[in-house]
Amino acid sequence: MAVKITDEYIDLLNQAVARELQVSVQYMLQHAKMEKLIRKALPENILLDKTTYDAVGKFLKDFAIQEMKHAGSIMERIYYLGGEATTKATKPTIGNSLSEFAKLGVTAEEEALVLYRKLIEAAVKIGDYETYELFEKIYSDEEAHLFKFQEYTSMQDEYENPSQYVSEWRKVFTDDYFELLNKAAASEISAIVQYTNQHEKASLLTMRKKDTPLEVITEQNKAKVISELLKTIFMQEMEHLEKITERIYLLEGETTSIPAPLPVVGGSTTEFISLGHKAENDAIVLYRKIIEEALKKGDTTTRKIFEEIVMQEEEHYWKFDDYLK
Numbered sequence: 001m002a003v004k005i006t007d008e009y010i011d012l013l014n015q016a017v018a019r020e021l022q023v024s025v026q027y028m029l030q031h032a033k034m035e036k037l038i039r040k041a042l043p044e045n046i047l048l049d050k051t052t053y054d055a056v057g058k059f060l061k062d063f064a065i066q067e068m069k070h071a072g073s074i075m076e077r078i079y080y081l082g083g084e085a086t087t088k089a090t091k092p093t094i095g096n097s098l099s100e101f102a103k104l105g106v107t108a109e110e111e112a113l114v115l116y117r118k119l120i121e122a123a124v125k126i127g128d129y130e131t132y133e134l135f136e137k138i139y140s141d142e143e144a145h146l147f148k149f150q151e152y153t154s155m156q157d158e159y160e161n162p163s164q165y166v167s168e169w170r171k172v173f174t175d176d177y178f179e180l181l182n183k184a185a186a187s188e189i190s191a192i193v194q195y196t197n198q199h200e201k202a203s204l205l206t207m208r209k210k211d212t213p214l215e216v217i218t219e220q221n222k223a224k225v226i227s228e229l230l231k232t233i234f235m236q237e238m239e240h241l242e243k244i245t246e247r248i249y250l251l252e253g254e255t256t257s258i259p260a261p262l263p264v265v266g267g268s269t270t271e272f273i274s275l276g277h278k279a280e281n282d283a284i285v286l287y288r289k290i291i292e293e294a295l296k297k298g299d300t301t302t303r304k305i306f307e308e309i310v311m312q313e314e315e316h317y318w319k320f321d322d323y324l325k
């Protein structure tokens with residue numbers, strides 16, 4: 001490699017990854033919380049509020065996906081440069097109202113812009129033009145995010161203090177129950193980060209020499225197949241996270257934004273597969289427990305959400321299982 005890559009440089013790139021992971025989760029959880037805010041719209045504002053909230057809810061989800069893609073491309077670059085991409089996010093802050101979401105968004109995007117300027121400078125200095133171009137592209141995305149959030153920072157929220165009244169039917173939603181649901185949210189975040197990172201790492205392995213004539217002709221090898229599989233799966237995990245956190249917020253609970261168990265990346269496609277296999281297995285066990293609890297509490301909606309999710313986790317499990325042999 002013509003350019004000299006230092007540990008400090010990789011560290012700077014990993015700071016960028018940490019930020020991207022942070023905002024991805026942050027925006028997805030805010031998107032999920034939007035459903036709850038919509039229900040608090042005042043009757044006289046209902047049309048205006050609904051339209052505003054729908055619009056913000058939509059772009060928050062789009063941003064969340066975009067930020068995860070940013071995280072992915074930076075991870076890919078880190079692997080290409082011979083470093084190890086982090087799975088540790090800077091801690092997300094969610095907030096309780098639309099104006100808070102916007103303010104937090106402005107802060108996060110401004111911090112990102114400062115860091116990415118520094119990165120662009122560092123990349124130019126050592127002649128790493130690929131990284132330079134990557135961050136130029138990301139930089140302009142973040143700028144667009146910043147402007148979008150700025151449009152909403154002056155918004156007045158009239159519903160920042162939800163009433164303290166707890167109706168009878170909601171009393172079944174105990175702290176233990178929220179804790180259990182949050183275990184699910186945490187495991188989804190963990191899966192998203194783990195699979196995104198592995199997807200990028202596998203895409204590097206894809207570029208390596210093909211081993212058999214068939215691999216050369218088809219331009220496919222195991223790493224490529226696994227890389228694509230991981231991408232499909234992590235997009236589905238993002239949908240799961242959305243559904244689970246939306247439900248928690250609707251029930252007036254608070255959502256975790258921290259992955260648990262900690263994501264483990266591994267070093268080869270064989271490891272990616274066995275780690276995924278284990279993660280899916282653990283998710284299935286946990287989600288069955290949640291389905292059982294939801295059934296006991298008569299919480300039909302949550303039960304249905306998890307029944308649907310667990311079906312997909314089983315599919316993931318069997319896909320990994322196929323490659324395990």
Ligand SMILES: [Fe+2]
Pocket residue numbers: 020066067070071138141142
């Ligand atoms: Fe980003």
Ligand SMILES: [Fe+2]
Pocket residue numbers: 023067109112141142145
């Ligand atoms: Fe952004």
Ligand SMILES: [Fe+2]
Pocket residue numbers: 188191236237240241283309313
């Ligand atoms: Fe999932």
Ligand SMILES: [Fe+2]
Pocket residue numbers: 191233237280283312313316
């Ligand atoms: Fe899964």
